[in-house]
Amino acid sequence: MILHLKQSVTAEQAAKLAVEHKAFHVISNNTQVLITGSGVKEVPAGLDAFTDQSWVFPNDMQLSARSYRSETREVRIGNVTVGGNTGNTIIISGPCSVESEEQIRESAALLKANGLTSLRGGCYKPRTSPYSFQGMGLDGLKLLAKMREEFGFTVVTEARDATHIDEIIEHADVIQVGAKAMYDQGILRACAKTQKTVLIKRGFGTTLQEFVQAAEFVLAGGNENVLLCERGIRTFETGTRFTLDLCGVEWLKHHTNLPVVLDPSHAMGYAYGVAGLTRACVALGVDGLLIEVHPNPKVAKSDASQQLNHAEFEQLLKTIQPIASSVGYQIV
Amino acid sequence: MILHLKQSVTAEQAAKLAVEHKAFHVISNNTQVLITGSGVKEVPAGLDAFTDQSWVFPNDMQLSARSYRSETREVRIGNVTVGGNTGNTIIISGPCSVESEEQIRESAALLKANGLTSLRGGCYKPRTSPYSFQGMGLDGLKLLAKMREEFGFTVVTEARDATHIDEIIEHADVIQVGAKAMYDQGILRACAKTQKTVLIKRGFGTTLQEFVQAAEFVLAGGNENVLLCERGIRTFETGTRFTLDLCGVEWLKHHTNLPVVLDPSHAMGYAYGVAGLTRACVALGVDGLLIEVHPNPKVAKSDASQQLNHAEFEQLLKTIQPIASSVGYQIV
Amino acid sequence: MILHLKQSVTAEQAAKLAVEHKAFHVISNNTQVLITGSGVKEVPAGLDAFTDQSWVFPNDMQLSARSYRSETREVRIGNVTVGGNTGNTIIISGPCSVESEEQIRESAALLKANGLTSLRGGCYKPRTSPYSFQGMGLDGLKLLAKMREEFGFTVVTEARDATHIDEIIEHADVIQVGAKAMYDQGILRACAKTQKTVLIKRGFGTTLQEFVQAAEFVLAGGNENVLLCERGIRTFETGTRFTLDLCGVEWLKHHTNLPVVLDPSHAMGYAYGVAGLTRACVALGVDGLLIEVHPNPKVAKSDASQQLNHAEFEQLLKTIQPIASSVGYQIV
């Protein structure tokens, strides 16, 4: 249950009430908000006198529920706002992994030349084998920060586990919680304590409800700047790397108030399908897209088969604005 | 292996060679064609002298392979041709089940008013429970035939099992092989012996390769008029009815030469997501769409939750032509 | 809803009432039984006076529900009865496909030498490719019938589609409805009209409830001799051919009154795991096992990798009786 407390209730009082009732306490739009488990279906006796408005829910998707807030939340990605009435579909691009200064600068230049503002690149790679390239770590983060300074970019990068989450929060503008780290409460609880934007990727074996509940960890912990990202689920089909769940995206848009970003590159796993899928995502009406692009995909140290080269990427960009316009969005 | 025999080889000779080499024999574009299993990697000794051209394949997707024919095949749906260079995306609509003359006429009138030409409706319903509505059977087929005569429509309807496949072939213009019947060789072999267009739906537990191989039964049996239809696969996610596999569609477009139709209604299972998914499919660039629409979805005898009402359907139609244009297609 | 009518109601009256109330009518243990859809939660007005006892259900698993009949049904497989209080775990073995008289006689001799009574072998193979071996068809059925006469075996063989279901019913003692044919109402309805035992395999993409509802087609159509067979479902894991769902078997045993047979060979797909899985199935307490065995698996025309050779099979048989005894069963 969510309770909006009366304006007369102070933050201190609200915090005390939260402890008494084992509830989460956040302040949103100058309102003191308490959140209990969804099992609570009536305003508890001791809170009645302090409560202005309350909402009950069939499950633990509460702060994220469209039945709580009917408008999609506005969330900032650097200087761009998505969600709300903005109609923005933001393109977040760059290589799978930061590999060298030369490589990341080439990527940055590509984005700049195409008027894009958000650069992604992995530094701590959640590889499934210890014998694969594991990412440049802190050195990579510093290269991304350098690109931010040179080009004015918003930097999006991934936390692999809780041991380096502080570094990520320090250096990134948008903290990406990867598909394999999505249940990691060490990461989620740290993200709840910053006000930086958090992009949570759906685990490939994760139900939609569990996915949204991961966002609840951040929302209920005090950070409202959350984006959901669908990047493909694991199914019996192995002809493609994963299966992009656009039915699930419609479900998210229908049931939740959070902006949704899509990652066709990881879903497909092969460059040949990325352009088509990107166009499909744009036509669906989404708040953003993550697209992997690499100066020379063949020599990429990770995800070589799915990254577009620069020519393919520019070709793709040309085709999506008209589709976006058809559904009332603009590419930014 | 596929072998194109020399022009000097007669149909009778080709048929004899096929028997000798345990191969399929079809005549395509006036060429005698033999097809062996894909395990054959070299032209067999006895066929060498008769062979003009040959193709080897890594698996049993042969006649359907893009490596055999680089252009998407042209297939007729009534007066409309899809595939090839047509750029047509055909809308095939109507109710899940034919329920009454009044209901199917209302549906037909809706299509007519919107310039559409292809009417779908199930008469033999492959329900999973014996206690559900099983369809009107032959009476339903006759109602569809009546609508064809009145409105000039192309009729698309489904064979549930081999016991009534002859009736379906007689009354339908396009024979739909349903997801649950996709492995049914009684149906597939009968479809191979007609020249009517066959729309094969992917089983919800079927791999892409198995799906395409179902088409090979029809192609190798002598009918080249085959459409593939992706309608959602079964995954762990139960928030939506199925998971529409657009990655798989990109795979089909990349690896096969068959036109591809999409069915967002069955995949989503809820009307709220059908419009968005339809737009995504159009932007992907596909040859057709199956969309369920019902005069009054709430009282539908099957699939009540996923059928659009007439207003929703007309609203949707208005939005898709601009998207189709953006990707070089036109809605027909 | 299931209704047991009063003893005073004749079969003719019951049949008439069934038509009036759109119910199925069967006679079971000299009782006139009507079955409506599970949506009916109260005895309909017009049936009240004729009804002795009634059961309501949360879904369309009705005749098969343990809440309807608390004991597992007894079903005959030739001279052996499984289910009820028999404690029998029957071994049904033989090659994947009948390939020749020599091959099937060797298999038969193996079973005979080991005191087994049920021979399986496929004649109409539901292959996913038209270019694979499709089975010997009627010739194979005749070879199986010959083995029955020579050895006194019970013959278990599969219907691929409805076009040859009459042949199967004529020649088989137990009609196997394969995983790919499980939704085939042409087959299911034909099986409902015979009194021969029907073994229904779960489709690899089929939920437990759908699976049991396939049995309802046979039960409600008038044939009570139904066995369920779990043979592995399709999951994201491709290291093995399928995933044997023993959790699902426990669900079936808990929720239904039908005997359950397991097929570890198809689930595993590799001979190395069949013995271990067979032992696990026996320890679970099941009514039967289907195990593929071939005189020379390496040259088998189908499923070569998963069939045991004769030595492996005999070795396995020696190990399972003690396990069966531990759980109160005997191997037959």
Next chain:
Amino acid sequence: MILHLKQSVTAEQAAKLAVEHKAFHVISNNTQVLITGSGVKEVPAGLDAFTDQSWVFPNDMQLSARSYRSETREVRIGNVTVGGNTGNTIIISGPCSVESEEQIRESAALLKANGLTSLRGGCYKPRTSPYSFQGMGLDGLKLLAKMREEFGFTVVTEARDATHIDEIIEHADVIQVGAKAMYDQGILRACAKTQKTVLIKRGFGTTLQEFVQAAEFVLAGGNENVLLCERGIRTFETGTRFTLDLCGVEWLKHHTNLPVVLDPSHAMGYAYGVAGLTRACVALGVDGLLIEVHPNPKVAKSDASQQLNHAEFEQLLKTIQPIASSVGYQIV
């Protein structure tokens, strides 16, 4: 590739060679071992002179491969050794969560009364909702440590994320890496630096190969004491909580040299199926079982539906020793 260096090579030399060749370096049975990625198929030029024996692999399952070590590794769980030729199947039991001193002492007394030695209980619960019971944390760990001192138990408990992995390593005898944390390199790398036994649960969306590669992080990092635990994968079937993958267990036994533990409680999700599944697992021949048991499952703060009560647990224990004996194992 794995390389066993010559006895003349010192640890310092080996460490240096490892750096030069970007290889992992461990010392196993007094042998200096280098491990490169499996892409390396020939002994590198610079290592030739130092290498005594080498193994190549088709993928990154190397130290865990049965082709490297044909015997199952021996791993200690407190005073009990599993694997090797021990024939031990260890029962690890206790409640899902440590909830109070009274509850965990009751559980401990139950194990003691039944001659068991290993107590499990979760203190950091990886719940999918922030509004659920999250575990007692460090207080719970101290209660487990208290039980160890009182009863002489081996304590098995789970690390949820890397923020408290040091606490877990300090207080647990066996560190459980949960299904949701299985990709967490913060945890895996910490586990590699201790010599405590690590039990890695398979993620419910994780392929067998990825699962084994998680173990490679620990093995290649220097800790050989690794157990694999299958606990059910997520499939389309929702009648049970997960699907216990016994085919996968046979695969693991065939391809790897690591002991395998099974967790039927989490797979099934319902107490009614746990006993049957446990018996199946024992008959398969496994190295251990995790079984959840609670003094009063109805009031359990997590996983209430799947925990056995004490009577059910004792009843189960009585039935498994004979099965274990049938397959050459003993329950410990």
